[in-house]
Amino acid sequence: MRDNSLQLQVKGTAIVTAPVTLAPETLSVAEDGGTGTYTVVLDTQPTDGVTVTLTAGTGVTVDTDSVSTGNQNTLMFTTSNWNTAQTVTVTGVNDAVDNPGGRSVSIGHAASSTDSNYVIADAGSVTVTVTDDEATAVTLAGAAGDVTEGSSKTFTVTLGRGLVSGESLAVPLSFGGTATRGTDYTVTGAAATGVTYQNLDSGSATVTFTGPDSGATATTATLTLSATTDSVTESSGETVDISLGTLSANSGTGLGGGASGTDNLAEFSITDTDGVTISESTLPLTEGHA
Ligand SMILES: [Ca+2]
Ligand SMILES: [Ca+2]
Ligand SMILES: [Ca+2]
Structure with missing residues (x-):
C-alpha cells in the first residue's frame, strides 16, 4: 500500500500531510464484464467535506455507488466519515482484440475540498489488468x-x-x-x-x-x-x-x-x-x- 501524500509547508513550520489511501492498488478483472473492488479512505480528518473524483482509462468502468443505478465516479467524505473506507467496483469492458498480456488500465483519483490539504490533482492511481478472452x-x-x-x-x-x-x-x-x-x-x-x-x-x-x-x-x-x-x-x-x-x-x-x-x-x-x-x-x- 502506497501513501499517496501531498506534503504542504505551512508558514515555514509543520509539514502537513493529506493522504488518500487506495487499497489494493493493483487489480485484475476479466474483460467480458468481470468485476473487482478496491477501497478509498482519507488518512486525516478534513476541516470540510472532500470529494474524490475517479477517472478511468479505456477498458474498464468504475462505479462508486452500488445503490444508485448506473455508474457514478465520485466519492464524498465528510468530517465525520472520513476514516470509513468506501468501495469502488471496477468492471472490465469487452473488446474483440487479441490483447498481448491483457490490457493495463489506470484509474486516476483527484481530491477537492475547501480544506486546502485536500486539493489534490493526483491523489494516486489503481492499475487494473484486464485479462483477454480472444483466441x-x-x-x-x-x-x-x-x-x-x-x-x-x-x-x-x-x-x-x-x-x-x-x-x-x-x-x-x-x-x-x-x-x-x-x-x-x-x-x-x-x-x-x-x-x-x-x-x-x-x-x-x-x-x-x-x-x-x-x-x-x-x-x-x-x-x-x-x-x-x-x-x-x-x-x-x-x-x-x-x-x-x-x-x-x-x-x-x-x-x-x-x-x-x-x-x-x-x-x-x-x-x-x-x-x-x-x-x-x-x-x-x-x-x-x-
Ligand atoms: Ca451505481
Ligand atoms: Ca473479447
Ligand atoms: Ca480482448
Whole structure:
C-alpha cells in the first residue's frame, strides 16, 4: 500500500500531510464484464467535506455507488466519515482484440475540498489488468504441390500476434498419409526468437512459441520437410498430410482466450524418383530393329 501524500509547508513550520489511501492498488478483472473492488479512505480528518473524483482509462468502468443505478465516479467524505473506507467496483469492458498480456488500465483519483490539504490533482492511481478472452490465431500453410525424393518443401506455423512475457503456446502438429515420418521424410525447424521444436521426426510433434522477457516472440515458425531418397519403388505413391492438432480456449499459458487454428496446407505426395525404372513391358521393342 502506497501513501499517496501531498506534503504542504505551512508558514515555514509543520509539514502537513493529506493522504488518500487506495487499497489494493493493483487489480485484475476479466474483460467480458468481470468485476473487482478496491477501497478509498482519507488518512486525516478534513476541516470540510472532500470529494474524490475517479477517472478511468479505456477498458474498464468504475462505479462508486452500488445503490444508485448506473455508474457514478465520485466519492464524498465528510468530517465525520472520513476514516470509513468506501468501495469502488471496477468492471472490465469487452473488446474483440487479441490483447498481448491483457490490457493495463489506470484509474486516476483527484481530491477537492475547501480544506486546502485536500486539493489534490493526483491523489494516486489503481492499475487494473484486464485479462483477454480472444483466441490467438494459429495458421498452418505451405506452397501447393508435391515434393520429389531428395528435395524438400517448406511449411509454416504462424501466430496472429507475437507472444509477450508470461505467454506460451505449444502448437501440436499431426502427420498423416501413407509416407512414414522419420523414414520416408524428415522434418526440421528454422531458428526464430522464442520458437522451439519438439519431436519433429517421431512422437508428438509440437512447435512451441514462448514470449521472451522483453519484446515479442517471432510470429512464424518455418519448417522444412525433406523427402528421403530411397531405392524402393513406391508404385502406390507416398502421401503426407500435415495438420494442426487440437487447439482450444484452454490452449497455452497466459493467453486468456487460448488459441484457434486454421489449416491451409493440403495433402501432398512424395514423388518417387525410382518410378522411372524401365520395365520390359513398357518397352514396345520390335525384334529386328534393336
Ligand atoms: Ca451505481
Ligand atoms: Ca473479447
Ligand atoms: Ca480482448
